[in-house]
Amino acid sequence: GHSGQALIGNAYLEGTYSEIYPEFTQDEQGLTMLCRLFSFPGGTSSHVAPEVPGSINEGGELGYSLAHAYGAVLGNPDLIVACTIGDGEAETGPLATSWQANKFINPITDGVVIPILNLNGYKIANPTILARISEDELIKYFEGLGYKPYIVNGEDQIKMHELMSKTMDEVILNIKNIKNKANLTNDSSRPIWPMIILKTPKGWTGLKSYKDKNIEGTFRAHQVPGSTGGKVDDPKILEDWLKSYQVDELFDKNGTLVSYLKEMSPKGNKRMSANPYTNGGLLLKELIIPNYDPYTLKFNKHGEITNSDMSVLGEYIKEVVKLNKNFMIFGPDEAISNRLNVVFDVTKRKFNGTIFEYDELLSNEGQVIDSMLSEHVCQGMLEGYILTGRHGFFHSYEAFIRIIDSMASQHAKWLKMCSELSWRKDIASLNYILTSHCWQQDHNGYTHQDPGFLNHLISKKSEIVRIYLPFDANTLLSSFHHIIGTKNYINVIVASKHESPQWLTTEEAKIHCAKGVDIITWAS
Amino acid sequence: GHSGQALIGNAYLEGTYSEIYPEFTQDEQGLTMLCRLFSFPGGTSSHVAPEVPGSINEGGELGYSLAHAYGAVLGNPDLIVACTIGDGEAETGPLATSWQANKFINPITDGVVIPILNLNGYKIANPTILARISEDELIKYFEGLGYKPYIVNGEDQIKMHELMSKTMDEVILNIKNIKNKANLTNDSSRPIWPMIILKTPKGWTGLKSYKDKNIEGTFRAHQVPGSTGGKVDDPKILEDWLKSYQVDELFDKNGTLVSYLKEMSPKGNKRMSANPYTNGGLLLKELIIPNYDPYTLKFNKHGEITNSDMSVLGEYIKEVVKLNKNFMIFGPDEAISNRLNVVFDVTKRKFNGTIFEYDELLSNEGQVIDSMLSEHVCQGMLEGYILTGRHGFFHSYEAFIRIIDSMASQHAKWLKMCSELSWRKDIASLNYILTSHCWQQDHNGYTHQDPGFLNHLISKKSEIVRIYLPFDANTLLSSFHHIIGTKNYINVIVASKHESPQWLTTEEAKIHCAKGVDIITWAS
């Protein structure tokens, strides 16, 4: 989430930054501009953001990195995502439950996430909880979550580089062995995946101490040590600190990275900041969108028949799922409740916990992720999935989708900024179908009523957010058919799942939906 | 969260329900009405709700039980809260991180939460993750979270009653020993608290099977087995099932609970449904609210001086904290960032992870909970704290408070329903101070901008929600002084923490705030 400086810095050193933004030249002038504009109004963001090549998230709000990572590796068997997680971030609810997303990963058909917990011990002004429990508890916690923790612990930079590199090799080997074995034996049951606990001092290599207080290795290293109210106290201290990196040996006298270091970096798309998975539009395969006419309800008189709008839509979605392996459906244990039953004729619930023979519809392959009661994980995985160039939607109860209000906001920001960046390619829209809406809550009652997600999204720009309120099966079909073909939107459909009268014929529905706003004279 | 039927049923059997709602008599007529109105429009809720005696939460939205429980035991050393958690609920983000709230519990000054994970294996239509990992992983997970798990596992009702009762005795003994030892040795460092894993079949004692499918022990037991579209398929099956409870032996021929069973229930306030902690207003001690005049900024000319509004407020809050041991401040690692520094002159950050000598401001006693980066836990613990009759506020960044949008909605519902129930006594308002607001984000930028929490709350009724936008220190002081004295509201103050011009004198601020809306002629 955070750490704009690290990502921007590395993208610049790898050359990607200058390729995209040629004004940031690989010399003193470009380097100076890069530093000057960092975290400055009108300049570059202090957190990871769309402007930063190699990023797939509008950072700042902590908690979603791991769910994004798991979404990214779904259906990408050769992808390994190293996901760095702050020990502060690890305390958020969304992150704490995202560890369990390893229960959806199939060692044959999916990629692998290597979570790297940066246990630097502190957050803004406090120690972190994971740093203040026993090592025994720490290890058990991750083992309990289904991981094999590798600990990389120390302060000596050279030794730590070696140790980290060695550990990474081991971890990758471990992953390759797991995958090979799964492929050879055709056994895709859940393995124990590795994760890394990286124990380093907070503010490592930064100011050691300042005004008689330790900085490195304490919470005081958060943000800008040696400064007060945004101003550096003593430029000399800053200079000494920065010079301690031996900048003279790293850059030549034009301010260009010395060539032997430049050559160490991977080339082209192998650079993390140029990885096409982080500009998902590059990888996007267009969705095959079937005609929905065969799925509409046919009748002669308005209101003549009743049906469940969502059940009717389910038949169409089944066809979409069948035609597109890169289309996934996410929901918090509600696929059946939301009447998507027939979809299970052609796919399964993807789940890789223990599966018993008597289980229904579960399989470690499948295009529905429905077996985790977490709106956060559904949203985060869907984001990761579409940001890496795929398609899908999230279905949920209208009242409880508010749980991810803030995540939807951050994605809206992402889309808005991307629309201003020509190098960011179009990605599929983030689609919601909300059922159990507040006007059909006779059985669950007040606890399940809150239509406020629309109120939330309607305040965003119309170039980003689209809202659909289909009132019968045919308008629902038309709306859904439309949204899955759009790009770069957040689309919300509120739909009914209860048996109810059907109003518009196929043709009428098309005309109505094309209009957007309409007066239905015979009904008013 | 859920399970209205269990709570309503028990409240009725304990007599509390009839005491509060005399029309629900302890006879056939009352019992019939109780059943008829359950989960019916205009009747009783299907989930726990304010109308149910013994509840402290508007249920339905899962994920908050454990944070509420931990909030309730803060500062209540003799209180033991048994918190039942569905294994589905345990998958939500808020719940997954709430386990860590044991890092705030002081064995001398606080009460104890006994989390009871009801590992019944299923949620709506899926197995649960915790039921589909190895027992080794399950136990490590809870040990890693700092608990000692007690497993209660079985299907035989009589044996299970015995086992549960025995386990409860052990657990209580364990708790008493921990507390005694802590008191005797005056050592309040974090003990390993017990928790219970209760492994029972889902839908236990319900329909065994139906139409060749197992019901008991499967997800099919969720909601109303043997029914289609809200209607019972075969009344005979329902009748047999209900009769299997030997109702004739439990109720006399008037439909009144037989006396030997009635006598088994505790009396008066010892009944869970009559526990005064669940009607917190009964226990509320009025806050001592100091005069804020001594804390206002004094100046002669509008805009003459600058200051940080939040820093000025901090001095006043320090006084409130000093005068009121039943006042707590919650925030996600932001107390210093939000300029509450001086509050630490009189109290500490309450934290019961490992504390080192060089740590600042940490102690296992204190009125500030600031050491966990989770907006969900802050909100949940504050709710639990005020719902059991105490006072406090939650400070957070304006953009990220949206993380708890849905929790705020549920609390608003709670307050609205309570206002219609005369037996529910007034509780302190749920107060927010939001800083880092969207108009002062030059440094963090777009990632930290979202003023939508106000947009969210403004859609609630004005009898429930109040919003304050003080624009300098004196209006902030006046607003804060006002809100902490109110009851049954959700109050939101948006405040600035950055050095900025000061506009209104003490008297002007008072007049302005009393008006609510105002035209400041000299400034326009």
Ligand SMILES: Cc1ncc(C[n+]2csc(CCOP(=O)(O)OP(=O)(O)O)c2C)c(N)n1
């Ligand atoms: C959801 C959320 N709440 C609060 C913040 C404010 N905040 C910014 S950084 C930070 C501490 C992060 O600590 P950690 O994840 O350990 O990262 P580190 O800086 O130590 O690498 C906090 C609380 C935030 N960014 N997001």
Ligand SMILES: Cc1ncc(C[n+]2csc(CCOP(=O)(O)OP(=O)(O)O)c2C)c(N)n1
């Ligand atoms: C946040 C949220 N998301 C989804 C739902 C819909 N829902 C209602 S009950 C349920 C399953 C709960 O399972 P569990 O917690 O194991 O309780 P059980 O019924 O098995 O006792 C779900 C997903 C909800 N109530 N709250």
